Amino acid sequence: MTPIPQHPSATAVPVRAAVIVAHPDDETLWSGGYILEHPEYLWRIVTLCRATDPDRAPKFQNVLERFGAAGEMADLDDETDQVPLPQKELLDTVVHLAAGISYDLILTHGPDGEYTRHRRHSECCQAVVELWRTGGIFTQRLWTFAYEDGNGTYLPRVRPDADRREILPHNIRQEKLRIMTDLYGFRPDTWEVRTTPGEEGFKCFDSPKDVRLDTAAGHTS
Numbered sequence: 001m002t003p004i005p006q007h008p009s010a011t012a013v014p015v016r017a018a019v020i021v022a023h024p025d026d027e028t029l030w031s032g033g034y035i036l037e038h039p040e041y042l043w044r045i046v047t048l049c050r051a052t053d054p055d056r057a058p059k060f061q062n063v064l065e066r067f068g069a070a071g072e073m074a075d076l077d078d079e080t081d082q083v084p085l086p087q088k089e090l091l092d093t094v095v096h097l098a099a100g101i102s103y104d105l106i107l108t109h110g111p112d113g114e115y116t117r118h119r120r121h122s123e124c125c126q127a128v129v130e131l132w133r134t135g136g137i138f139t140q141r142l143w144t145f146a147y148e149d150g151n152g153t154y155l156p157r158v159r160p161d162a163d164r165r166e167i168l169p170h171n172i173r174q175e176k177l178r179i180m181t182d183l184y185g186f187r188p189d190t191w192e193v194r195t196t197p198g199e200e201g202f203k204c205f206d207s208p209k210d211v212r213l214d215t216a217a218g219h220t221s
């Protein structure tokens, strides 16, 4: 795993990092601790869905502000029946959201998502990996969220095969929870707040040829 470059000089170029997720709140749930721990990065946080959701779209703007991040939302279908997205529309949307920027690091969903089961999470991962392979987006490293929920038998937790895992410091964990409750407005007894991981995990890749989409679940769609 290539280390993220440190830039000790104030005049050095800052690390450019993107978070590409299906929904507003995924960035906080699965990587909010890492984002909070690196306010010096130039963050761009984008979502595939919910741009026209009158509830979540303005909340996402508040979350971007808290993270000190730029960002954008797209409005791909997010109905509960989770019909597969047309491939071209999906890829075109991710290219648009990545905004032609060359990143040091991109964070996105795992090939199987983080729990059982949301198709948009898997589709998001597949699109990012496909575009990294074909030159549609540019990044030095890709980290995919590494969580599983035992086929729905427990709340998502860091996968045993994660390349990087961190138990969040108390203050970071508390701030992550505050974003979920105060900025997104989830009540403390909701699945989202109960899930909000106090430990974060990632699979880390330096090259698209190292990414395997056929994970433990044996399928990606």
Ligand SMILES: [Zn+2]
Binding pocket: 022, 023, 026, 118, 121
């Ligand atoms: Zn989601």
